[in-house]
Amino acid sequence: MHFEFQTPMHYEFQTMGGRHLVYAYAAVFLIQGGYIAWVAKEWFKTKSFSAKKINEVS
Numbered sequence: 619m620h621f622e623f624q625t626p627m628h629y630e631f632q633t634m635g636g637r638h639l640v641y642a643y644a645a646v647f648l649i650q651g652g653y654i655a656w657v658a659k660e661w662f663k664t665k666s667f668s669a670k671k672i673n674e675v676s
Contacts, residue, residue: 630636
């Protein structure tokens with residue numbers, strides 16, 4: 619028996635379907651990365667604001 623091993627992210631880029639799949643994955647990763655960055659930025663803003671407010675009240 620002969621098994622051909624391919625890495626999980628290996629796609630045939632020569633076919634239109636393969637290119638579409640690569641571009642779709644890239645778009646999804648960019649959108650998710652942007653959203654994660656935005657959430658992190660907002661979270662750090664909120665966290666630092668809360669810390670200032672608590673210190674002012676004390």
